[in-house]
Amino acid sequence: MKLITAVIKPFKLDAVREALSEVNISGITVTEVKGFGRQRGHTEIYRGAEYAVDFLPKIKLEIAVPDEIADLVVETIAKTAVTGKVGDGKIFVSELESVMRIRTGETNEEALS
Numbered sequence: 001m002k003l004i005t006a007v008i009k010p011f012k013l014d015a016v017r018e019a020l021s022e023v024n025i026s027g028i029t030v031t032e033v034k035g036f037g038r039q040r041g042h043t044e045i046y047r048g049a050e051y052a053v054d055f056l057p058k059i060k061l062e063i064a065v066p067d068e069i070a071d072l073v074v075e076t077i078a079k080t081a082v083t084g085k086v087g088d089g090k091i092f093v094s095e096l097e098s099v100m101r102i103r104t105g106e107t108n109e110e111a112l113s
C-alpha cells in the first residue's frame with residue numbers, strides 16, 4: 001500500500017476530485033495548508049511597498065491506495081493539477097505500513113476496498 005500526499009493549488013481541487021472519481025479510490029482527506037517551494041512564496045505590492053509573502057495557501061490531499069493503482073492516482077493528480085506555472089505543487093509517495101477500518105476492524109487491502 002502507498003500513501004499519496006499531494007500539495008496542489010486550491011483552485012484545482014474540484015478538477016482533481018472530479019478526475020479521481022474515475023479511479024477506484026476508497027477515500028480522500030483534504031486539508032487547507034500553507035507552504036512554499038523553491039520560490040519561497042512570492043512578493044506582493046501593498047500600498048506601494050513590496051512585502052514578502054512567505055507562505056501561500058495550498059490544498060493537501062492524502063489518499064491511501066493499494067500498490068496497483070498508486071501510479072494511476074499520481075498520474076491523474078499530476079495531469080489535472082498542472083498549470084505549468086510555479087507553485088503547481090508536489091506529489092509525495094510513501095510506503096504505507098497498515099490501515100484499519102475502525103468500524104469493522106478490517107485491515108490493510110480489505111480496509112481500502
Ligand SMILES: Nc1ncnc2c1ncn2[C@@H]1O[C@H](COP(=O)(O)OP(=O)(O)OP(=O)(O)O)[C@@H](O)[C@H]1O
Pocket residue numbers: 007034035036037038039056058085086087088089090
Ligand atoms: N520539499 C518540500 N517539502 C514539503 N512540502 C513541499 C516541498 N516542496 C514543495 N512543497 C509544498 O508544495 C507547495 C507547492 O510547491 P511548489 O510547486 O512551489 O514547489 P517547487 O518545487 O518550488 O516547484 P515550482 O518550481 O513548480 O514552483 C508548497 O507551498 C509546499 O506546501
